[in-house]
Amino acid sequence: MKLIRFSSQAGGAFRLGIETGDNVCDLSSRFMTIRQFFEAYPDGWNETSLDLASLPSLPRNKVHVGAPVDDGAGVYLVGANYRKHAEEAGLDVPEIPVIFMKPTTALVGPGEPIRLPPISKQMDYEGELAVVIGRAATRVSKLDAPKHVAGLTIVNDVTARDLQWVQLGKNRIVDWISSKALDRSTPVGPGIVSVQAAGDMHRLKLKTWLNADLMQDSDTSLMVFSVFDLIEFLSARLTLRPGDIISTGTPYGVGGFRKIFLKQGDVLRVEVETVGVLQNPVVDA
Numbered sequence: 001m002k003l004i005r006f007s008s009q010a011g012g013a014f015r016l017g018i019e020t021g022d023n024v025c026d027l028s029s030r031f032m033t034i035r036q037f038f039e040a041y042p043d044g045w046n047e048t049s050l051d052l053a054s055l056p057s058l059p060r061n062k063v064h065v066g067a068p069v070d071d072g073a074g075v076y077l078v079g080a081n082y083r084k085h086a087e088e089a090g091l092d093v094p095e096i097p098v099i100f101m102k103p104t105t106a107l108v109g110p111g112e113p114i115r116l117p118p119i120s121k122q123m124d125y126e127g128e129l130a131v132v133i134g135r136a137a138t139r140v141s142k143l144d145a146p147k148h149v150a151g152l153t154i155v156n157d158v159t160a161r162d163l164q165w166v167q168l169g170k171n172r173i174v175d176w177i178s179s180k181a182l183d184r185s186t187p188v189g190p191g192i193v194s195v196q197a198a199g200d201m202h203r204l205k206l207k208t209w210l211n212a213d214l215m216q217d218s219d220t221s222l223m224v225f226s227v228f229d230l231i232e233f234l235s236a237r238l239t240l241r242p243g244d245i246i247s248t249g250t251p252y253g254v255g256g257f258r259k260i261f262l263k264q265g266d267v268l269r270v271e272v273e274t275v276g277v278l279q280n281p282v283v284d285a
Contacts, residue, residue, distance in 0.1 A: 001047060002191025002276065003037065003151065005109070006063040014066050018052060019191055024063055025055040033070045038150050038242035042134035044194035066109035067188040068153055074244035075102045076234060077128075077157055077180070081224050081249025088257045097225050097233045100176040102186055110189035110278055115285040116262060117182050120160035123262040126250035127208035127216050127270035130155045131201065131227050132192050137240040145228035148240065151192040152201060154278040155247035156270050158185045161256040187268070187280045188245070198274045201227055205273040206251060211266060218251030
């Protein structure tokens with residue numbers, strides 16, 4: 001059972017729904033945005049609490065599903081949050097979280113194409129677990145952080161490796177915008193699973209396939225900074241709002257450091273245990 005944003009056709013206005021097997025229950029008479037939904041269900045939800053029997057439903061194969069993120073929501077991501085990934089990238093393991101943001105214009109939903117921009121020839125995948133904030137969080141301690149997580153989803157943090165680093169005087173720095181914020185490059189989905197149903201978010205299997213090849217095979221227990229560390233760190237600097245997401249970093253096995261880059265016709269598939277499968281084709285923009 002997943003919270004999704006859907007429309008009757010590609011390009012149509014998005015509504016909120018609950019995907020249950022082959023059907024989608026339409027929530028639009030109750031909630032206009034994901035933020036409103038989580039303000040009502042900050043601790044997650046279940047079938048009983050939602051009273052799905054009273055909602056109109058549609059066949060799942062008759063709707064178009066988008067990224068489960070409101071326009072304008074905060075989309076926060078974490079760099080080098082798995083030790084072996086930091087090592088494969090030639091980086092030191094960070095002593096504090098390294099955070100960057102993506103605009104919602106960079107996002108696509110499940111099944112939607114990842115668009116390869118003409119300015120990059122080295123686009124790379126990064127499968128990640130993401131958590132969705134249920135309660136506003138300002139200066140929240142690690143101890144209190146669990147009550148601010150309402151759901152889980154998946155992010156594929158597609159990155160332009162050839163645009164990732166720039167020289168600033170004598171220093172090499174990351175160009176987050178050019179490498180991470182490209183239009184319609186970052187899949188999110190397939191929906192949001194309630195934290196009540198997901199199990200221990202720090203003990204989930206995470207796998208990424210490029211076509212038929214298993215490229216990443218890891219576990220969220222290997223994060224350097226836990227979800228609760230990340231909420232403490234971020235909320236000391238800004239207010240996290242219901243519906244904002246934090247993508248928790250990618251494990252070892254990305255393609256770029258093996259000179260494997262995305263091309264027209266590829267298919268990417270990210271699977272996180274209990275959360276689901278996020279699959280997207282790759283096309284030239």
